[in-house]
Amino acid sequence: MMKVAIGSDHAGVKIKDDIINVIKEMGHEVEDVGCDCDSSVDYPDYALPVAEKVSNGEADRGILICGTGIGMSITANKVKGVRCALVHDLFSAKVTRLHNDSNVLAMGERIIGPGLATEIARVWLETEFEGGRHERRVNKIKEYENQ
Numbered sequence: 001m002m003k004v005a006i007g008s009d010h011a012g013v014k015i016k017d018d019i020i021n022v023i024k025e026m027g028h029e030v031e032d033v034g035c036d037c038d039s040s041v042d043y044p045d046y047a048l049p050v051a052e053k054v055s056n057g058e059a060d061r062g063i064l065i066c067g068t069g070i071g072m073s074i075t076a077n078k079v080k081g082v083r084c085a086l087v088h089d090l091f092s093a094k095v096t097r098l099h100n101d102s103n104v105l106a107m108g109e110r111i112i113g114p115g116l117a118t119e120i121a122r123v124w125l126e127t128e129f130e131g132g133r134h135e136r137r138v139n140k141i142k143e144y145e146n147q
Contacts, residue, residue, distance in 0.1 A: 007046035012065030097127035
């Protein structure tokens with residue numbers, strides 16, 4: 001069982017609720033950091049708490065949703081230890097876990113619909129890091145980050 005932190009801005013609320021249901025159905029614990037409205041809010045106010053929870057070990061993984069996923073992914077990747085992948089297809093969802101050991105997933109509600117978003121989340125949560133030659137590469141990122 002994993003603990004997954006999830007957050008969205010106003011443009012990702014609908015898909016966030018669908019993904020929360022998927023996370024629970026998979027038997028994982030979920031922490032929703034917001035938002036819960038459709039009036040305009042600032043995406044860093046939700047991306048940073050999710051990314052920080054992953055960075056400090058309060059959550060195993062994080063999921064972020066905004067209009068495009070771009071703002072969320074840029075913000076999350078500013079937090080030490082976070083490898084946030086912006087994903088809008090199933091192949092990328094799988095490969096970013098296999099090869100990059102991504103620990104935060106970002107998606108755009110205005111780019112994809114709820115059906116695809118929930119499948120992306122499911123694939124991303126089910127896929128384990130492959131390690132091997134990929135571990136060497138991820139470790140180079142970690143080493144740079146720790147300088």
